[in-house]
Structure formats: structure tokens, C-alpha cells
Amino acid sequence: MVSWQACPQYSDAVLDYLRIGPEDYPAFRAMMARMDCGTVRVPQDYRNPGGAKVTIALTRLKATDQAHRLGSLAMNPGGPGGSGYLMPEELMLGNSTVAQLNQQYDLIGFDPRGIGYSTSYDCPRTQDGDDGDYEPQAGPVTRAEAKKEYEAEAQQNASCSSSNPAFLSQLTTANVARDLDQIRRGLDERKMSYFGGSWGTQLGAVYRSMFGATIGRMWLDSVVSPRAYDLHYRSSFTARTTEQDFALFASWLAERDSTYGLGDTPAKVSATVLGLRQAADAEPWQFSDVPIPLDGAFIAFLASGPNLVWDQAAPILKAMTTAVRGGAAPAAVKDVVGDGSGGEDPTPDGAPARFNETAGNAFLCNEDSSARDFDSLWKEYKRNLRQNPITGNATSVRPNCAGWTLPVQPLQLRRNNGSLVMSGHRYETLTPYPWVGQMQDTIGGQVFTVDDWIHGSAAMVPECATHIVSYFSTGNSEGKSCPGLQPRSSDDDTATAAAATVTGDNTSATSTRLTWPKPSSKH
Template sequence: MNPSDTRTIGRRAAAVVAAAGLAGTLLAVVAPPASAGQHAPPVTWQSCPAYSDQTLALLAPPDKQPQLRELLGRLECGTVSVPLDYGRPNGRKITVALSRLKARDQAHRLGSLALNPGGPGGSGYLMPVEVILRGESTAGLNERYDLIGFDPRGVGYSTKVDCPAPDEMPDPPPPGPLTEDHARRIYDAQVAANAACGRSDPPFLGQLTTANVARDLDRIRAGLGEPRLNFLGISWGTWLGVVYRTLYPQQVGRMFLDSVAIPRFSIPAFVQGRADAAERKAGRMTAWLSEYDDTYGLGTTAAEVRETIIALRADYDANPRRFTDLPEPLDGGLIADAAGQDSPVWPLVGQILKELREATGPTAPPTVKQVLGGSGPPPPAPPADAPERSNRTMNKAAFCNEDPSRSDFASAWAAYRRNLTHNPMTGRSVNFAAGCAGWPLPVQAFRIKPGGGSLVLSGHRWEVPSPYEWTLQTRDIAGGKVYTVDDDVHGSALMECTADLVGFFNTGRIDGGCDGVPVPTGPAAAAAAFSSS
């Protein structure tokens, strides 16, 4: 489940426009006392998974295969035993799976650095390997730190459950604006699915919370014999970081949190914050497109481009286009999706908007056809030994256990309509959803507060999944230093600000920010953007 479930330009375009990691964030809750002082069993080390050639090919491109195999040969794997319910420490136990890449420079080792990619529900088990595969600069994190990956409870190699598939879901809405009647059918079906999921295993699902993942993380720290834990978290991983820091202030070393999560969580606030950020980012794109009116013909000023996009979206909603070589008709949702994309693909977006504006049919314009594709064979199923990348049940449970809103239909419909009015360029990209309505388990709210260690909050000035204001709000509540990345790409600091990030973990010092992912220098970047899809 993703409460900000949005349409995309197309499944094939997802690779072009994807930002780093999964977009997840969470909320705020009061929990039982921390248990840092109690004895924790050591890590039980065991053989790492052996992967088939097919799975190895999924994990890295051909030129990285020798390095991947070398890193997997260095990787150590294990588990820690933790209580399912920390309120009953002598009750049922579950296991949390972890991995370790020992520091290359053991003589100058600084400790363990735990990694989390986001979610909730994202797997971090192979993240130590993935971080190093990104390039020589990111490999610097492993010089003086043991890199620690782990699968949170409910994910991957850790103890988990999967909710049953919903009995039935309504047919997709017809092209054009969503009607209230169809929205009610979506709401009712999602409420039923939430209720069925939550009732499938309440004792386990009720313990899938960020606070419990933080407690598990401290068991990992203790099992490794570390007095303090250093931490790098992205997206939902930033929420995990500030929750850990709240519960265990004396156990925190250096913590860098990139693309910071909303600090006071509810799904309506979460979705609205992202929706408003998408419209702001689209305004930045209109200014860029206006500089290349001779190429795209969308307007010579940002205001003109904005009006062109709004008019095009309204036209496609009123008159959905049916092209003979595309499997589905195109409506205003596609225009809204395009307007909300990250800056690296603005040249591609400009070309798509130009073609959609000029399209006469009966076949789709060339770039639109390339991006959206046509009918074809479905992608092959992943190999049986492929590691789980994310777990939908953990995602749903962690959100819904911590969401205090549980909106009724009238509230959800009003919020959806309000978004369309306030965000005329991009609002249609946000699908109507019931959020956590119908989730049968009690709300477990957590309130973060200042903690120990050295905290850096890395916010991206223009991004959508974690709007910049969430970074400032978190700083005002939990403290720490704000580090500003002047781009719109979720979780890009690890690649774009690597020297600063590595320097922080090595020295504890960092400056005020970095440029991040650059804005394209002109329309010629369109071909390069598409070639990466």
C-alpha cells in the first residue's frame, strides 16, 4: 500500500522518472520505555543466501558482476532474536535478518553504520552491497565502517506474514474525471481489503510499527557489541532514525537522514503535503519549458506554459484520446503525471506535452508511443531465489497502525476534490484512496523528541515524496542540523553529495548543502533521458 498512490507516465517510463528508493514516511507515537539496558543475545551468524545467475543478473549490470560477486563473498549474514511484542519480552520470539560488510581499514575502524532504504517495507538486507556498487565515492563509507544491512520485521528474510489478496476490487474507472459513485466503490473495496488484511493475523500485524523496528535495531546494535550505532536512512528510513534516536538517545553515534519524513503523521496530511509539493515543482518546470518555446511551443513565460498545461489536461479529461496502437485511452491524468515529473526528464516531458497537444491520430505520437508502449508479453517472473525488495503487508500495517485519521468517505472525497482545485496542473495524478479506513487494529501513535548523537537532516528543496518543509518541521521538533540539497530527486544525496556524506561519517562535520541532481541544460537531453528507460 502506498497512501500517495499516483499514476505515472507509463510503466516503461518509471525507470526514467524514478527517484532513489521507495517513498515512504510515517508518523508520531508514545511507546513503552526503551530497553537499551537489558541483555540482548549476540548475533547468530550463518551462511549467506546463494543466488542463481539469473538473480545475480537482476542485482547488477554485466560490468558490475565481478564486483558484485566479490562483495557477496565478503558479506556476513546472521539473525537476531527479538520479542514480537516488547510489552511481553518473554513471549513469542521472531527473527530479524541482518548482513555485515566489515570495514576495509580495520586499524582505523569507527564502528558500525546501519543502513535503511525506506518503505515502510523496504528490504535493506543487501544495501551494504548496493551502496558500494553505486561507485567508488560511495564505497568510501566502507573504509572505516562496518556496513550493516537488515530486513525490518515483516520483510524479506526476517519473520513476516503476507495478507491475503483482496476478494475483489472494482473495475478501473473509465477515462476522464473520477465520479463520486466510482469513488465510493473504490472506498468500499479498499475498506474491505484493509479490514480483511488486519484481521488475518492481528497478533503479528499489530506489532509492525516503526517503534518496534527501532527496538529491533537496538537489539542488532547490542548483538554486534557496539556501544553506539551510526545510521544512514532514506525516506521512511529517516522516520525510523528519529524514532530510534528518541528511544535510545545514548546509543546514537552519527546519523544522516536523507529526504526527511513527515514528523506528525496522518495520511490526509501526508498525501496533501506531497500533492502541494508536486504543484510547486511543476511551477519550476513551467519556467524551464518557457525557455525553450522554440522547441516545445508551450509558451514563452512560466504563466503561459502553466495555462497551456491546465487547458491540455482539461481537454483530455473532457475528450479522452483513443489511439489505435495504445492499449488504453489517454485522459487528463496523463497530463498531470507528466507535469509532476522530476527535472532529469523535463526534456522528455516537454516533448510528450508537445506531441499530445498536436496529436490528431489515429496512431499515437512517436514519443508517447515509445514511453507508454503497446501490448506485449508481460515481464518474466523473478527467479525463485530473488530477494524480496519490499513487502506490501509491512507497508500497509506500519502505515495503518500509526495513522490516526481513518477517514470516512465524505472526508476522503472532500480532500480529493480539494486537491484537484488547489493543484490544477498535477492534482489529477493523485488517485482517490481510502487510506487506512477499515483497518481494525488500534492506532499506536509515537511522538519524537530530541535525542543524542550527531544528527543531520538532509532535505531536498524541490522534491515531492518528502517535501522540504518536513525537514524543517522535524528539525524544530527533534533538533539536528539541516543540510539542503537543491534538487527535486528523492534520496539523491548518497550519489550527488557523496563527499559531504562520507566526510560527515568520518569526521562528524558537514557544511550546509550541495547542488544535487542538475537541471537539464536544454532539449537535447531528451534523447539521453529516454535512452535510460
């Protein structure tokens, strides 16, 4: 059963931290006033139901049209490691179209085990682990540098996974699916519907495989591969897709050669950008007013963006063809890189935890069946660079699960004939479009195509959200595709910014503004 309790109250500072603008304060607080908050107690280890228990925190926004209520609709924004506690409110603020879901459905948000208001755990950092101060050398990553990073990550993972194995070993997608079924039982629902994005689609696929008879309607957006347990496969596939997408950017640049001067054919543009990348690795740019040197990874970053930022990346690429090392940075470069004076704002008191790094890593590593030894990861990295010469520098050596000591528990998916729609985004790189077809072959359902580049955007675009609302209302999506997020004028990025809020995926690529990330050990 659900233990209902008072909901947290959030200050204006917390709402700002949650990226809720002042214009939305009244609407958010009105939803909070009618929101129910509760917890369910579930087994830490479902193989030992009489043993230790953990708490799962949930929220409920009751349907506004109770006379025509269709049930409960649970949701998860992604991660793994992301909080879904406030996803109903964030989804409702996205646009008035998707907000219609709350007319006939109770919207259910929740924090998966290990995250946010649910029972969680943060691994201590080892003394020699990555403490955020690591500054990689500019230029190509060397084997020695990669090995040093790998060993530090392995030490941290070994320490983490052995510090609380009873709890950390139970952070699996299957256990979150079991928790979700316990939420359904606690709400006294015979069936419960579900909406998930990114890692939330992995949860949805597992939930459907385990509890298909208890699911009403399910929509999954930006669908992971059924081989999500294989991080080598995922990394290589996304790297290849990023390089393929650059070919479209190259065509766009070629059509605008009179503006950017990078080449009047896609082949010439590709040669120019590849030359920039190679030159930057051979001799990184160091500008007098930019705090860090810019190497080939910066060029790969510019070449890897979605079409929403091409108009920002293009003038930077143009500027880099004539930039002078040691002088002032071109204005376009400085706009993206900054001058080093900024920093992250402190988390305000009372703010909910939006992401749990320990849980995120545990969910990945408890299910990853790919090789974790350094030689295999180094070969994978070098292969990605070789096969993707322009954008490959945007990848990393991927030591995520090095040293993780807990046993692997791979995903197990089954086909089901229940109601399901899965939307794939034709050009996105985080969860490439072919994966939605792979998932359909594995678990069934219908494929819906979003013709954009943007991860998890379907609910934030009214033209797409109308199909989602129709599906959950009638069981019919009334169509098989929508345009998604398309390039717009610089003063019209409301929908895109909202999409970044709702995905909950720390690797989401939904922003309309390019921002070069500060170098870290995840080079």
C-alpha cells in the same frame, strides 16, 4: 546475540532482477564473499518479552581498515515495506566515493520485521478485493467509482488486519527501532551509527528519540515530516508541492517556446497545459496503437516530473496539442506509454523479496491518525484537484487504511542533542524540503541542502557523498549543501539509475526515463 549463518547465493538472473549489471557482477560477488549473514531473535511484542519471538535478518560488511575501525553503521533504504538486507552492497556499487564508508565502518543491512528474510506475513486477498485486474474508466474519477474502490480496499484491509492481529499490530516504527537496538546489542556495540533514506528517516527519528544515547552518528536523507503519522497532511502537502514545482517547469518551457510552442510566458504555458488536462478529461485520447485511453491524469503525470525528465515530457506535451484522436499516437507518446506488449518479468528462483505489501500497509495504518471514512477521503481528493488544477490529477483518493481494524499507535518523537545531519532536497515532492526543517525543530540536528528534485539521491552523487563520508569519518559534513542530481545528456544516467536502486522506496521518483504506469485502482 547474533546467530551467524551462511549467506544466500544469487544467480546471474537474480542479480539482473536486483538491477545489478553484468559489469558489476565481480564486485558484488566479491562483497558477498566477505559478507556475514545472521539473525537476531526479538520479542514480537516488547510489552511481553517472554512471549512469541520473531526473527530479524541482518548482514555485515566488515570494515576493510580494521586498525582504524569506527564501529558499525546500520542503514535502511525506505518504504515502509522495503528490504535493507543488501543495502550495503547496493550502496557500495553506487560510486567509489560512498564506498569509502566501508573502510572504517562495518556496514549493517537488515530487513525490518515483516519484510524479506525477517519474519514476515502476506495477507490473503479477499475474493472481491483488488486483484490487479481493475480497469478504471478514463476521465475524472466519479464519486461512485471512488466509493467502489474504497469499499473493496476496506474489505481487503479489514480481512487482512484481522487475519493475524498478534503479528500485524506489532509492525510499528517504534518496534523496528527496538529491533535495531537489539541488533546493536547483538553486535556488542556500545554505540552504533545510522544512515537512512525516505521512510528510513522516520525510523531514524524514532530510533534517535528512543535510544539517543546509543547512537554514534546519524545521517537522514529525504526526510519525512514529524507528522508522518497523518496521511491526510502528507498527501495534501505533497500535492501542493507538486503543483508549485510545475511553475518552474512552466518557466523552463516558456524560455524554450521556439522549440515547444506551449507559450512564451509561464502564465501562457500553464494555461496551455491546463487546457490539455481539461480537454483530456472531457474527451480522453484513444489512439489506434496505444492500448489504453489517455485522460487528464496523463497530462498531470507529464507536468509532475522532476527536472531530469523535462526534456522528455516537453515534446510529448507539444505533440498532444496537435494529436488526433483515433489515429496513430505521436512517437513521443508511444515511447512513454508503450503498445501493451510488454509486462513484468517473472521473479527468478532464489531472489530476495524486495518489498512486502502487507508490511508496508501495516506500518502506515498502524500509525495513521487521519480520517479514514469515505466522505473525508473524497473531500480531500476533490480539494486537492481544486487547489492543484494542473497536477492534481496525479493524486489518488487514498483509501490506504480504509477498514483497517487494528488500534492506532502514533509516532512519538523527542528532541536530542546527539550528532545528526539531515539532508532535504530543495525541489522534491515525495518528502518536500520544508519537512526537514520541521524535523529539525522536533528532534534537533543540522540541515544539509541538496539542490535537486530527486528523492534519496544524496549518497549516489559523488559531490554529495563526499559530505556523507566526511561526516561519518570526522563528525563534520564540511559544508551545508551540494548540487545533487542535475539534468545530464541522455547517455549519462548512471548515477541516477543507481539512486533508484538504493532508495528502496516503491514510490521513488528517481528514474531518468518517463514511463506511464498501467492504470490501476490507485488512479
